[in-house]
Amino acid sequence: MDDTTPPTDGPHLVRRKTVLRAALAATAAVPAALLGGPALARTLASGDTVPPLTPACDDGDDPTPPQMEGPYFKPGSPRRASLLDAGTTGTRLTVSGYVFGLACRPIGAVLLDFWQADANGAYDNTGYRLRGHQFTGADGSFTLTTIVPGLYPGRTRHIHVKVQAPNRPVLTTQLYFPNEPRNNTDTIFDPRLLMTVRDAGGGAKEAAFDFVLNVPQDPGGPDPTPTATGGTWAQGTTYRVGDRVTYAGRAYSCLQAHTAQPGWEPPAAPALWRAL
Structure with a gap:
């Protein structure tokens, strides 16, 4: 799944019917976007072509691959779905998608913490510009409003993200843009992490990406939920x-x-x- 064709040893692509089958087996509500609903970033093909979801999500398939955190992560980002502040310049970008477990069932209450460079390729290391976290809805969906990140030496365009389901380890990875010349020279670029991107009109862009976490799931069982413990917050605990x-x-x-x-x-x- 590089800029044009899938890699020969790449993961299996799940089609809508695969996710629908898992959702039906779980008697769960099917995300509207998978039914050709209003999530336009997810219906990029025309006519009767069924677009694949990225990355792979099929019973027992590999989860989304991790990538290095890099030097610019900062904990404590604000909770927000839009990273746009007053004065933010650049090409507006909306990224939407879902978080699934290994049985292709969506997972709610997943933490997604995003950070990226600005249009000039610079990170804000003193504040929280173009940084923020959010949680998936009950249907596993998320939407991020941001800008297309700029380039800086040695790297192609990318967005950093940490993804954590309740009671599970953190997945740290990066999302990439198709048809970028630097994809061919960036030493850590991974084509399995390519988003699907299209023009959205007015100079803006829309992108879609689905995360698959290493979360075992029974197609008929419940999604993971936090274990409850009591007590009052205390320093040193x-x-x-x-x-x-x-x-x-x-x-x-x-x-x-x-x-x-x-x-x-x-x-x-x-x-x-x-x-x-």
């Missing part, structure tokens, strides 16, 4: 994903395993804690 605490009279669920430190109180660390 080691918290696991799914642990629940109270702070200032409000309940929170832990999103990433960590040891509590000053400044990481739940209201101040939305990348670590989700209010219940």
Whole structure:
């Protein structure tokens, strides 16, 4: 699945019928986009052609491959689905998709933490410009509003992301753009991480990508849910994903395993804690 053709040893592509079959087996609601609904980024082909979803998602197939974090990740990003701030310049980009487990069933409440370069190829390492995290809906869907990242020496265009299902390890990876000349020279570029991209009118672009996490699933069973633990947030305590605490009279669920430190109180660390 490089810019034009699938690699000979690449993963199996799932067609809509595969996901529909898994959804029906699970008696789950089928995402509207998979039925040719309003998610235009997902229906890129014309006529009767059924577009493949990327990356692979089929019972027992490989999950989305990881990639290096790079030097510019910052914890504690704000919770937001749009990374656009006042004064943000560049080509507007909307990325939509779903997060699936190994049985092609969508997973809700998945944390996705995005960060990227601006239109000039620079990262904001003092603040949180073009950084933010969000959670998938109950149907496993997400939508990110941002800009097409610029180029900087040695790399092709890419968007960084950390993806974590409840009670599961973090997947750190990167998303790429098709038909980029530097895809051929970037030493860590992986064609399995190509988004599907199209023009959306008015100079904007739309992209689609589905993550497949290494989360075992019974097609008829429930999605993973956090384990509930009680207690009041306390500095120095080691918290696991799914642990629940109270702070200032409000309940929170832990999103990433960590040891509590000053400044990481739940209201101040939305990348670590989700209010219940």
